[in-house]
Amino acid sequence: MLSPTGGTPQTSTRVLVIDDEPQIVRALVINLKARKYEVDAAHDGATALELAATRHPDVVVLDLGLPDMDGVEVIRGLRGWTRVPILVLSARHSSDEKVEALDAGADDYVTKPFGMDELLARLRAAVRRAEPAGGGEDDVMVETEEFTVDLAAKKVNRGGKDVRLTPTEWHLLEVLVRNTGRLVSQRQLLQEVWGPSYGTETNYLRVYMAQLRRKLEADPSHPKHFVTEPGMGYRFEK
Amino acid sequence: MLSPTGGTPQTSTRVLVIDDEPQIVRALVINLKARKYEVDAAHDGATALELAATRHPDVVVLDLGLPDMDGVEVIRGLRGWTRVPILVLSARHSSDEKVEALDAGADDYVTKPFGMDELLARLRAAVRRAEPAGGGEDDVMVETEEFTVDLAAKKVNRGGKDVRLTPTEWHLLEVLVRNTGRLVSQRQLLQEVWGPSYGTETNYLRVYMAQLRRKLEADPSHPKHFVTEPGMGYRFEK
DNA sequence: TGGGAGCGTCAGAGTTCCGTCAAAGACGGT
DNA sequence: ACCGTCTTTGACGGAACTCTGACGCTCCCA
Numbered sequence: 001m002l003s004p005t006g007g008t009p010q011t012s013t014r015v016l017v018i019d020d021e022p023q024i025v026r027a028l029v030i031n032l033k034a035r036k037y038e039v040d041a042a043h044d045g046a047t048a049l050e051l052a053a054t055r056h057p058d059v060v061v062l063d064l065g066l067p068d069m070d071g072v073e074v075i076r077g078l079r080g081w082t083r084v085p086i087l088v089l090s091a092r093h094s095s096d097e098k099v100e101a102l103d104a105g106a107d108d109y110v111t112k113p114f115g116m117d118e119l120l121a122r123l124r125a126a127v128r129r130a131e132p133a134g135g136g137e138d139d140v141m142v143e144t145e146e147f148t149v150d151l152a153a154k155k156v157n158r159g160g161k162d163v164r165l166t167p168t169e170w171h172l173l174e175v176l177v178r179n180t181g182r183l184v185s186q187r188q189l190l191q192e193v194w195g196p197s198y199g200t201e202t203n204y205l206r207v208y209m210a211q212l213r214r215k216l217e218a219d220p221s222h223p224k225h226f227v228t229e230p231g232m233g234y235r236f237e238k
Numbered sequence: 239m240l241s242p243t244g245g246t247p248q249t250s251t252r253v254l255v256i257d258d259e260p261q262i263v264r265a266l267v268i269n270l271k272a273r274k275y276e277v278d279a280a281h282d283g284a285t286a287l288e289l290a291a292t293r294h295p296d297v298v299v300l301d302l303g304l305p306d307m308d309g310v311e312v313i314r315g316l317r318g319w320t321r322v323p324i325l326v327l328s329a330r331h332s333s334d335e336k337v338e339a340l341d342a343g344a345d346d347y348v349t350k351p352f353g354m355d356e357l358l359a360r361l362r363a364a365v366r367r368a369e370p371a372g373g374g375e376d377d378v379m380v381e382t383e384e385f386t387v388d389l390a391a392k393k394v395n396r397g398g399k400d401v402r403l404t405p406t407e408w409h410l411l412e413v414l415v416r417n418t419g420r421l422v423s424q425r426q427l428l429q430e431v432w433g434p435s436y437g438t439e440t441n442y443l444r445v446y447m448a449q450l451r452r453k454l455e456a457d458p459s460h461p462k463h464f465v466t467e468p469g470m471g472y473r474f475e476k
Numbered sequence: 477t478g479g480g481a482g483c484g485t486c487a488g489a490g491t492t493c494c495g496t497c498a499a500a501g502a503c504g505g506t
Numbered sequence: 507a508c509c510g511t512c513t514t515t516g517a518c519g520g521a522a523c524t525c526t527g528a529c530g531c532t533c534c535c536a
Contacts, residue, residue: 083367095353102359107367108346109360121337122347129321129345129367166512183392203515206494213495221495230493230522231405232392404523440482441526448484459484468482468533 013127014038016057018048018074019089020067028061031116045069049077053195056171057084059127061119064090064101072104079105081196085126089114142177144225144238147216149177156216163215168193172208176226176236185233209234251365252276254295256286256312257327258305262350266299269354283307287315295322297365299357302328302339310342317343323364327352380415382463382476385454387415394454401453406431410446414464414474423471447472 015032019025020043032039040055042048045066052060060078064071075086085107090097098109108122140152147158154170156163165173171193176184186205190198198204209228213220227235253270257263258281270277278293280286283304290298298316302309313324326344328335336347346360378389385396392408394401403411409431414422424443428436436442447466451458465473 085367095356098356099359102356102363105363105366107363109356115333118333118336118340121340125340125343125345128343129323168513181391181393201514202493204513206496207514210495210497228494229392229402232408406524439525442524444483444485445525448486451484466483 012036012038013059014040014055014057015123016048016051016055016060017041018043018045018061018066019063020044020065021063024063024089027116028119031120035120043067045071045074045077048074050195052078052082052084053197058130059085059087059123061087061089061123062106064088064092064097072100075101075104075106077196081191083130085130087119087123087126089119142180142238146218146225149173151177158216165215166211168208169211169215172205173212176234180236180238183229183233183235187233189233205234250274250276251297252278252293252295253361254286254290254293254298255279256281256283256299256304257301258282258303259301262301262327265354266357269358273358281305283309283312283315286312290316290320290322296368297323297325297361299325299327299361300344302326302330302335310338313339313342313344321368323368325357325360325364380418380476384456384463387411389415396454403453404449406446407449407453410443411450414472418474418476421467421471421473425471427471443472 015037017025017028017032017039018041019028022043025041025043029039029041040051040057042051043066045068048060048062048066051057062071062074066074071088071090075088078084078086086105088101088106088109089112090101090109091112093111101109107126110119110122140150142149142151147156147163149156151174156165156173172189175189175192186202187199189205190201194201194204209226210220213223213226217223217225225237227237229235253275255263255266255270255277256279257266260281263279263281267277267279278289278295280289281304283306286298286300286304289295300309300312304312309326309328313326316322316324323345324343326339326347327350328339328347329350331349339347345364348357348360380387380389385394385401387394389412394403394411410427413427413430424440425437427443428439431446432439432442447464448458451461451464455461455463463475465475467473
């Protein structure tokens with residue numbers, strides 16, 4: 001397996017490393033980048049949560065001993081809005097601490113000092129099982145009469161031409177398309193696209209929904225696919 | 239969390255324990271049963287694969303040192319057809335063996351001797367993340383002769399067309415449908431839909447119940463599904 | 477047979493919510 | 507430092523939704 005993603009080598013796996021010890025971060029970053037992961041790093045809990053919200057990593061490696069906040073709090077902060085795999089690092093061998101971290105929502109717990117091989121193997125395992133359950137092929141292509149969305153390639157095609165979407169537009173589209181037919185509440189949309197601390201800024205939604213409609217709907221002022229449910233949320237229909 | 243299943247306490251979680259050391263199996267079985275898990279045990283790889291196929295466990299605890307076959311072979315045998323979480327136990331601390339087991343498809347790796355608390359926490363973590371991703375329950379459909387309610391998608395279909403409901407109408411419908419066949423008092427309806435400080439504003443109910451009937455009943459003035467129980471409340475019947 | 481209580485129906489007033497536009501701010505690359 | 511792109515913000519008109527009061531109906535009981 002050359003690519004860390006295994007099944008879908010199109011885009012590489014994004015890892016968020018959270019640790020306050022520079023040498024550990026360096027070792028991790030070097031090893032991960034050598035294996036074609038994209039890596040973000042944070043050295044405290046606050047920036048970690050922020051990065052998680054903006055960068056949407058595919059897996060998180062978290063050292064419990066942070067300067068600004070309890071590691072378990074970081075886990076809870078993440079679990080409030082995402083199911084991203086969390087791999088905990090810790091110098092403590094205490095059983096209680098392991099139990100607490102795992103029950104707070106961590107996926108795995110590795111005690112320092114750890115072997116890099118083992119850590120990478122556990123990371124692969126965490127990423128692998130987070131992949132969609134559909135045995136291999138997944139309905140990454142969604143088609144409507146007017147346009148086609150390729151979730152894997154992150155591409156939208158309309159009338160033979162690729163439509164250019166900004167990151168936010170794409171993210172919004174992705175959440176809606178992944179819930180085709182289902183109503184998605186404005187709160188959920190805001191939190192998934194803008195991060196867990198958002199939830200009431202519905203004007204963002206109005207602006208970006210308008211952009212999507214302008215780019216994808218045949219008649220943007222009478223949308224067929226991006227339906228508004230007043231007071232509740234939005235719904236994508238094929 | 240009292241029940242090991244967490245979100246769905248209806249049926250207990252089924253664990254398959256695979257180990258050839260009787261004392262370890264005994265300890266695990268006792269601890270697991272005390273926590274209301276259903277437990278099956280196998281002491282070799284062949285029966286393990288057989289039991290896995292017939293019993294469909296929710297999680298597997300596997301000792302790598304089996305008499306009849308290599309532990310990694312058991313993992314591969316399982317991974318050929320199921321994504322059930324596999325928790326590996328092993329006396330070996332070797333990094334290579336961990337990597338091999340994890341890459342073969344194991345979800346976690348615990349070295350003996352292990353703390354029972356930690357093992358149980360890792361087990362909970364494995365079961366938790368295997369739960370369906372959709373916020374909890376999904377595909378809750380209620381059907382009548384005239385219309386269909388999809389509680390997850392927040393959709394009502396009638397004669398092939400989607401019916402549009404306002405937030406209040408939805409909320410009211412939801413409470414009634416979740417209590418299909420049962421009488422729901424006006425007080426309870428008012429408090430669930432309009433908030434705890436409401437309880438006597440029965441005119442709200444009259445108005446919105448009329449809306450629901452107009453949108454969903456074949457003959458709104460002679461409702462079949464949204465039945466009034468004078469002086470008491472309302473009842474939804476299929 | 478008359479009257480009251482509970483319910484269904486309707487339409488208008490008031491409020492909230494949404495689509496749209498424009499401009500300012502933030503960011504990254506040259 | 508400049509420019510282009512993307513994101514954030516504010517303002518406004520119009521649409522959708524909720525609330526409210528009035529009226530008529532039916533059922534039950536005196």
